[in-house]
Amino acid sequence: MEIHPMWKNYPSLEKELTKTETLIEESIKLSNKKVQVAILKMVHSGGKMLRPAYQILFSQFGPEQNEEKRIALAAAIETLHTATLIHDDIVDEALTRRNLPTIQSQFGKDIAVYAGDYLFVVCFKLLSDYTSSLKSIQLNSRSMEKILSGELGQMDQRYNLNLTISDYIQNVSGKTAELFGLSCFIGAFESGCSDTFSNKCRNIGVSIGIAFQIIDDILDYSQEENTLGKPVLEDVRQGVYSLPLLYALQKQPESFLPILKKKNKMTAEDVSKIYLLVHKYDGVKKSQKLAKKYTEKALKEIADLPDNELNSAKTIYDITETILLRKN
Amino acid sequence: MEIHPMWKNYPSLEKELTKTETLIEESIKLSNKKVQVAILKMVHSGGKMLRPAYQILFSQFGPEQNEEKRIALAAAIETLHTATLIHDDIVDEALTRRNLPTIQSQFGKDIAVYAGDYLFVVCFKLLSDYTSSLKSIQLNSRSMEKILSGELGQMDQRYNLNLTISDYIQNVSGKTAELFGLSCFIGAFESGCSDTFSNKCRNIGVSIGIAFQIIDDILDYSQEENTLGKPVLEDVRQGVYSLPLLYALQKQPESFLPILKKKNKMTAEDVSKIYLLVHKYDGVKKSQKLAKKYTEKALKEIADLPDNELNSAKTIYDITETILLRKN
Numbered sequence: 118m119e120i121h122p123m124w125k126n127y128p129s130l131e132k133e134l135t136k137t138e139t140l141i142e143e144s145i146k147l148s149n150k151k152v153q154v155a156i157l158k159m160v161h162s163g164g165k166m167l168r169p170a171y172q173i174l175f176s177q178f179g180p181e182q183n184e185e186k187r188i189a190l191a192a193a194i195e196t197l198h199t200a201t202l203i204h205d206d207i208v209d210e211a212l213t214r215r216n217l218p219t220i221q222s223q224f225g226k227d228i229a230v231y232a233g234d235y236l237f238v239v240c241f242k243l244l245s246d247y248t249s250s251l252k253s254i255q256l257n258s259r260s261m262e263k264i265l266s267g268e269l270g271q272m273d274q275r276y277n278l279n280l281t282i283s284d285y286i287q288n289v290s291g292k293t294a295e296l297f298g299l300s301c302f303i304g305a306f307e308s309g310c311s312d313t314f315s316n317k318c319r320n321i322g323v324s325i326g327i328a329f330q331i332i333d334d335i336l337d338y339s340q341e342e343n344t345l346g347k348p349v350l351e352d353v354r355q356g357v358y359s360l361p362l363l364y365a366l367q368k369q370p371e372s373f374l375p376i377l378k379k380k381n382k383m384t385a386e387d388v389s390k391i392y393l394l395v396h397k398y399d400g401v402k403k404s405q406k407l408a409k410k411y412t413e414k415a416l417k418e419i420a421d422l423p424d425n426e427l428n429s430a431k432t433i434y435d436i437t438e439t440i441l442l443r444k445n
Numbered sequence: 446m447e448i449h450p451m452w453k454n455y456p457s458l459e460k461e462l463t464k465t466e467t468l469i470e471e472s473i474k475l476s477n478k479k480v481q482v483a484i485l486k487m488v489h490s491g492g493k494m495l496r497p498a499y500q501i502l503f504s505q506f507g508p509e510q511n512e513e514k515r516i517a518l519a520a521a522i523e524t525l526h527t528a529t530l531i532h533d534d535i536v537d538e539a540l541t542r543r544n545l546p547t548i549q550s551q552f553g554k555d556i557a558v559y560a561g562d563y564l565f566v567v568c569f570k571l572l573s574d575y576t577s578s579l580k581s582i583q584l585n586s587r588s589m590e591k592i593l594s595g596e597l598g599q600m601d602q603r604y605n606l607n608l609t610i611s612d613y614i615q616n617v618s619g620k621t622a623e624l625f626g627l628s629c630f631i632g633a634f635e636s637g638c639s640d641t642f643s644n645k646c647r648n649i650g651v652s653i654g655i656a657f658q659i660i661d662d663i664l665d666y667s668q669e670e671n672t673l674g675k676p677v678l679e680d681v682r683q684g685v686y687s688l689p690l691l692y693a694l695q696k697q698p699e700s701f702l703p704i705l706k707k708k709n710k711m712t713a714e715d716v717s718k719i720y721l722l723v724h725k726y727d728g729v730k731k732s733q734k735l736a737k738k739y740t741e742k743a744l745k746e747i748a749d750l751p752d753n754e755l756n757s758a759k760t761i762y763d764i765t766e767t768i769l770l771r772k773n
Contacts, residue, residue: 147594147597147598148597148598148601149594149598149600149601150601151601152597204559204562207554207558208554208555208558226535226536226554227535227600228597228600230532230536230558230561231532231536231593231596231600232597233558233562234532234561234562234565234589235594235597237562238586238589238590238593241582241585241586241589242583242586242587242590245579245582245583245586246583248579251573251576251579251582254573254579254582255570255573255574257569258566258569258570258573259570261562261569262563262566262567262570265559265563265566266474266475266476266477266563268559269475269477269480269556269559269560269563270475270476270477272477272555272556272559273476273477273478273480
């Protein structure tokens with residue numbers, strides 16, 4: 118399996134991402150061969166590998182250049198991301214991801230629980246074998262803590278009709294932005310950048326992550342109406358209200374409340390109504406505006422990064438523009 | 446909630462275990478208050494805290510005595526153990542543990558997945574904040590890798606009628622003994638003992654863990670027949686064959702095979718038959734013999750430990766005798 122085509126214009130990065138994927142593959146050694154194969158298929162399923170890409174790019178700013186370590190830390194982050202996906206699929210009862218059957222749908226929830234746990238451990242193994250200080254592990258643990266506390270917090274807020282935009286941003290900050298922030302931080306920090314500079318990189322990652330998640334949530338409302346499928350249907354029925362819905366709900370609560378109050382009893386027709394109402398009351402438009410705000414914040418901060426021989430800031434800028442200005 | 450009464454004869458250990466429990470409590474900070482309370486109840490549910498107890502006792506052999514660190518590492522191990530229990534309960538669909546409803550039965554599998562993940566992270570957070578070297582984290586990761594690889598391996602072997610005693614011991618070594626071994630190792634190593642001595646402590650922990658698990662599996666076959674409940678029923682029906690069954694099965698396969706081949710279609714009556722057959726064909730007796738072998742191995746190695754002011758070896762010997770010679 119080849120690396121995602123978006124990297125073909127960045128040959129040296131593409132090469133390191135390929136090595137990252139190989140190292141992940143080599144680090145997964147289970148005697149249960151069926152699960153081993155399923156996890157490897159997931160690793161090779163053509164994800165964008167955005168988090169390791171950012172980690173590698175931000176590592177180009179420091180004085181200490183060590184490819185082996187760089188690749189190992191990138192592999193750790195991507196493994197962590199894959200672990201969270203496996204567990205998210207249990208929670209969402211997802212049947213497929215990236216056009217492959219999920220681990221939970223293939224082997225059941227029990228295997229999926231341990232498979233995700235196993236990848237968490239592989240992440241810590243890679244980190245502790247290659248990091249030069251305990252600090253990255255401390256930060257990794259704290260980031261994961263925020264991610265999981267965010268997931269559990271979000272579950273607590275299901276069906277909460279009074280959820281604010283600020284609650285949403287806080288959940289997104291935990292759920293998605295934290296790992297982007299960590300990738301950028303560890304990249305810079307482990308290549309010998311100062312704490313101050315590394316934290317600046319972290320902030321860039323957080324802005325990228327927030328914009329990334331908002332755009333993902335907008336995409337749910339940007340499909341053709343007749344392909345309106347599982348994502349919107351399931352999230353709204355399960356009481357997970359994303360930004361476009363929240364904006365529209367705030368503007369015209371009386372149109373939404375009778376439908377939303379049906380909770381998981383909502384029909385496909387109800388979901389179609391929600392879809393139209395979200396568009397009618399500017400939920401998508403306002404969300405696009407907020408995504409743009411975070412995108413511009415990130416791009417502005419990236420433009421301020423120092424020059425280096427590899428032109429890293431330019432690459433980071435281009436990639437960020439590409440992923441955050443997709444179809445919105 | 447007080448600490449388990451088995452420690453009341455060891456006041457200084459009891460005090461440190463109480464502090465360990467308090468630190469675990471302080472380390473769990475979730476905005477989802479319901480889950481927070483449920484996890485804390487589980488922490489306080491009167492488990493024996495054997496792993497942190499061994500860790501604390503083995504830490505008394507080294508030259509570096511630092512109570513804060515010792516307590517933190519003990520809390521890390523117990524938190525890890527609790528995380529695995531929460532995930533095990535998902536896999537086993539267990540309704541109760543230590544007479545409390547399990548997290549999964551109270552809040553569903555989705556919350557239980559993240560709650561276990563969260564505790565894994567708390568473990569790594571405590572470890573990385575208090576350990577003095579990366580080595581303990583590397584070893585912790587490797588131990589967890591073995592534990593999870595063991596769990597996944599065991600799942601692969603469900604309903605395997607050709608499972609050998611050696612397969613069983615290998616599974617138990619991963620599932621239970623690894624964490625006992627790690628507790629003893631980290632205790633010694635982090636208090637400044639040599640690698641050689643720390644590894645010796647690890648081996649003691651592994652023997653204790655194997656004996657402990659065999660005895661646990663024997664207990665399933667030692668209940669009054671009319672209280673023959675969930676444990677045996679569920680394990681055998683789910684295709685998890687423990688030592689007493691394996692020994693008896695090897696001796697008289699033709700009596701067992703017609704029943705076991707029903708797999709999860711086995712009735713309560715079938716399970717009663719299995720129970721009687723296991724006793725009839727010496728499954729319990731032979732298991733007791735093997736448990737005794739590992740117990741004696743552990744006690745012999747403990748007796749060889751050096752003297753110190755706190756009489757640690759004596760305490761370790763007494764405790765090990767108490768827990769491994771219970772009712773068999």
